[in-house]
Amino acid sequence: xxxxxxxxxxxxxxxxxxxxxxxxxxxxxxxxxxxxxxxxxxxxxxxxxxxxxxxxxxxxxxxxxxxxxxxxxxxxxxxxxxxxxxxxxxxxxxxxxxxxxxxxxxxxxxxxxxxxxxxxxxxxxxxxxxxxxxxxxxxxxxxxxxxxxxxxxxxxxxxxxxxxxxxxxxxxxxxxxxxxxxxxxxxxxxxxxxxxxxxxxxxxxxxxxxxxxxxxxxxxxxxxxxxxxxxxxxxxxxxxxxxxxxxxxxxxxxxxxxxxxxxxxxxxxxxxxxxxxxxxxxxxxxxxxxxxxxxxxxxxxxxxxxxxxxxxxxxxxxxxxxxxxxxxxxxxxxxxxxxxxxxxxxxxxxxxxxxxxxxxxxxxxxxxxxxxxxxxxxxx
Numbered sequence: 001x002x003x004x005x006x007x008x009x010x011x012x013x014x015x016x017x018x019x020x021x022x023x024x025x026x027x028x029x030x031x032x033x034x035x036x037x038x039x040x041x042x043x044x045x046x047x048x049x050x051x052x053x054x055x056x057x058x059x060x061x062x063x064x065x066x067x068x069x070x071x072x073x074x075x076x077x078x079x080x081x082x083x084x085x086x087x088x089x090x091x092x093x094x095x096x097x098x099x100x101x102x103x104x105x106x107x108x109x110x111x112x113x114x115x116x117x118x119x120x121x122x123x124x125x126x127x128x129x130x131x132x133x134x135x136x137x138x139x140x141x142x143x144x145x146x147x148x149x150x151x152x153x154x155x156x157x158x159x160x161x162x163x164x165x166x167x168x169x170x171x172x173x174x175x176x177x178x179x180x181x182x183x184x185x186x187x188x189x190x191x192x193x194x195x196x197x198x199x200x201x202x203x204x205x206x207x208x209x210x211x212x213x214x215x216x217x218x219x220x221x222x223x224x225x226x227x228x229x230x231x232x233x234x235x236x237x238x239x240x241x242x243x244x245x246x247x248x249x250x251x252x253x254x255x256x257x258x259x260x261x262x263x264x265x266x267x268x269x270x271x272x273x274x275x276x277x278x279x280x281x282x283x284x285x286x287x288x289x290x291x292x293x294x295x296x297x298x299x300x301x302x303x304x305x306x307x308x309x310x311x312x313x314x315x316x317x318x319x320x321x322x323x324x325x326x327x328x329x330x331x332x333x334x335x336x337x338x339x340x341x342x343x344x345x346x347x348x349x350x351x352x353x354x355x356x357x358x359x360x361x362x363x364x365x366x367x368x369x370x371x372x373x374x375x376x377x378x379x380x
Contacts, residue, residue, distance in 0.1 A: 004366065006318045007189040007291060010254065010358040015246030022238045030056075030216070032238030034245055041248040042184070042199060046174045050201050051208035054241055055215055058163040058185030058198030060234040062133070063090035064211055065159045065181040065200060071096050071130045078118050079133040080110050080142075080161075081325040082343040086185075087135055087161050088326045099129060100327040102339020106281040108346055109142035110134050112150060114339035119154050121338070132158045136165035136175050137323075138278065138352070139191070139258070139290035144170045144178050151180075159183065163198070166191055167255035167288040176201050186240075191254050191290050191357070192247035194240040255288045257357035262289040265353060268368055272375045274300025278350070291352045293322060298349070302377060305351045311379040312353075315370045322350035 018034050027033060039052040046052075055061050071077060073095035079088050081100040091098045099118045104111040115132065122129055132151060134142045151158045160179030162168075168175040176182045179201075186197035202208045213219075218231025236244075247254075262279065269275045274297035280287055298304045305321065312319045324347050327337035354367060373379045 001316045001366070004317045004354050004359070004363050005356060006320055006352060006354055007356045008358065009188045009193050010356060012246055012250035012253075014249045015243045018242030018245040019239055022242050027238040030235035030237050032241070034238045034241035035236055038194075038236070038241040038244040038248070039199075041245060042201075045248065045251065046177055046201065049203065050177055051203070051205050053200040053202065053208050053211040053215065054236040054244070055198045055200060055234045056236055056240075057196060057234070058161075058183055058187065059086040059090060060215070060232065061183035061185075061198040061200045062087065062159065062161065063093055064214055064232065064234060065183060066090055066094055066096070066131065067214060068181060068207060068211065069131050069157055069159070076122055076127060076129040077131050077133060078115060078129050078156075079326065080135040080137075081327045081337065081339075082108060082137065082323055082346060083135045083161070083326065084163075084323050085326065085329065085331075086163070087133055088332065091133075096130070098326070098332060098335040100325070100332070100335055100337045102337075102341075103137075103343045103346065104143065105342055107140050107142055107285070108137050108278065109140065110147055111339055111342065112143060112146040115147065115150055118336075118338040119150070119156065121336075123154075128154065129156055132156055133161055134158055134179065135161040135163075136168060138293060139165045139168045139175075139288040140278070140280070141165065141168055141170040141175055141178075141285050141287070148178070157181070160201075162201075163187075164190065164290045165288060167251060169286040171284050181207075186244055186247075191258060191288055192244065192251055194236065194244040194247070197236050197240050197244065199236075254357045257359075258289045258292075258355060259287075261355050261357075261359060262287075262292045264364060264368075265292050265294065268371050269294065269375075272301070274298070274302070275375075289355065291355045293350050293352045295346065295350050303374070305349050308351055308374055311374050312370055314379070315366065317354060317367060317370060319354065320352045322347045322352065
């Protein structure tokens, strides 16, 4: 049997037009019409009031976001613990300190109470965190208003890590627009891809100009190579941006397909004991369901997350545990953590299921058959 992947790239058909234009015009560098056009496409999708800088990765975008907010060595940055390591790594690039924070059960994202505890712990010693990194996990918006209220109360900017959430909304407003600075990712497994890539989303044009300046080695305006600021090689190539332009043409279709996958799993698990599908808590939240995930109570279900993962693997169906929380990662063992055990519990009992927008009818039949046999204890 062919392998069913968790989330593989899905081309839309229009990408080659833009790539061919890049080759025909010899624009294959990290500049060019596709880069400008891709940024315009994203800005038009997100709505008025944003400026986009297309970069080589979402990680690079987060790094630049921290730089733009003035984070330096020794500073503190609050970061959601239940996330991919790319959300946290840029903090350490700057030799700053991460304050990892637990999740709440509804959205699996930043727990507002734990965020405030982290802030207060530093204020007691005369320090204030420089930023809050809030993640839209698997496409699910975090508790926007609660985190915004904390941000305003303590005057700490929010970086919205919307790497997984292009196409998601909260109260009708697009994810990627809620942070003081926001970021996107276009990695190969994301809802749309540029092969590898990311973007900074900024509220002011001058911030975009600075981001572009920093991402192109901070070269000053001079006939020779003059550098007064430390720069980075983070700009997106015109070829990759061409892929992105073609992908933007099918973005809403991809969102609809991913959401259909989530509905597919909700139907399968509707009567299953001890298994719940990760979904929106109310109508204010609209997730692109980049990845569909389930939470398993082993006492009620009669099997564990790992039992389910291994049973699917036997059928050549890829699934994957929820991100291991950052405060449990060996590389971050010295960083502080605030909160309880919500994040670790979700990691121990959660599983991401195949969610690609290119799942075929035959793929879904295989997945459904396997899951029904697992539910009925035939495969575990």
